[in-house]
Amino acid sequence: MNRGASAIILLAMTGLGTGLTWLAQQQALPLIQAQRQTIENRRLLEVLPPGQYESRPLQLETAQQPHSLLVSGALMLQNGQAVAVVLQTRTQGYGGPLELLVGIGMNGRLLGSKPLSHAETPGLGAKIADQGSLWWQQLLGKSRADSPDSDWRLKKDGGQFDQIAGATITSRAALNAIHDALRYFDEHQAQLTGRTAHE
Template sequence: MNRASSVVILLVLAGLGIGATYLVQQRSAPRIATEQRAIDSRNLLDLLPADSYDNQPLDQPLRLDNVVLSNSTLLGGYLATKAGQPAGVLLRSQTVGYAGSIELLVAIGANGKLLGVKTLRQSETQGLGARIADWPNAWLGGFTGKSRNEPADNGWALKQDQGQFDQIAGATITSRAVINAIHDALRYFDEHRQQLIGDNPHE
């Protein structure tokens, strides 16, 4: 076999390999997308009570794209509905902690009250601020039921700053950043309620 024939055979084999890889990827893509969707759903929707919505919130994204607030940035959000009526929103919020950015998911009911908060990403100090990522998280759970004005604006701070909230032990900066981001999200919801969920009055 001469050199030219060998090159042709190698090119044919390479082409077949590339083609086979492409076919496998094409056939696997829907299954991978479905599995990723299920992971995203578990990760993002577990803040919402299971019986509080009947739509697929991830299919109803809110028109939020890097909305800069006083202490944080909204990266996006989703609308939950039940029987066609708004049930609440999920807002993805990013703030800056002690060691870097912290991405939170803030769930707010249609009545403006906080349904829950969880950490999606963080880079805080292990054993201190990184505890913000524990799930379930007792410290974050302490904000459930709060709203923009409950407590009043000056209450949305650490006790050592004359506010109403304890801090994560050893993580003052992380705690302040998260409190401010949660209050930002509640304030944004309150001020943009109609844009987010329509004109239903607070319950």
Template sequence: MNRTSSVVIVVLLASVGIGATYLAQHASAPRIAAEQRLIDSRNLLDLLPPDSYDNQPLEQPLNLDNVALPNSTLLGGYRATRAGQPSAVLLRSQAVGYAGSIELLIAIDANGKLLGVKTLRQSETPGLGGKLADWPNTWLQVFSGKSATEPADSGWALKKDQGQFDQMAGATITSRAVINALHDSLRYFDEHEQQLVGSSAHE
């Protein structure tokens, strides 16, 4: 076998290998995408009671994109419905903590009350503000049932700032950032209820 034939064979084998790899990746792409959607769904929707919605909230994104609020930024959101009626919204909020950005997922029911909060991303000090990433999170659970007006504006602060809430131990700045982001999101919900849920459920 001469040198030219050897080169041709190597090129052909390489082409066949590349083609087979491409076909395998192309064939598995839908399955991988479906698995990723399932992971995202579990991660984002576990704040909502299972019987509170019957749609696919992640397929109903809200028209929110880097909405600047007084102490945070809304990165996006989703609407949950049951029997065609809005039941809750999920808002992705970003605030600045002690060591960097904190991204929260905030669930608010159609009446403007907080269903729950979880941390999606954070870079706070391990063992202090980093405890924010624990799930479930005892400190974050304290906010469930609160609204933009319950407590009043002055109550949406740490007790050391004459507010209503305790801080996470050793994490004053992180705690303030989260409280302010939650209050921002609840006020935004009240001010844009028609846009977010399509009704004025708690007038």
């Protein structure tokens, strides 16, 4: 066999292999996307009451907030009805970036919050990751309707909320990010949910 024929055969086999690889990727893409969505939904459910939810991604306007940056959002549905919004927010903690998920009910109340990542000092600011702590529990059910904006501060700053012992900066950062998320929800509820404020 001459070199020209060998080159053509090699080129054809390479093209066939590339084509089959592309076709396999295209067929696997829906499964990969479904798996990603399942993982994302599981993460979103961690800040909501137990139940069956469907999520829809949200487009966020003016993502930069006074103390944080809104990274993403999802509208949570039960039986086709909007029941909550989950916002992912990023702020600056003591040790570095602090990312939180914030679940907000249609009445503007905090359903739950969970740190996704942090760079806080072990034994101090890292306590922010302890979901069972009283610090997180003091925030549940709070809203801007029953706690004026001036109260959304730590007690040592003249507000109503305790801090995590030894982690004032981390506590302040998380509290400010949650307050930003609640404010954003209140100001954009109609766009986020298709409903007017606290319907």
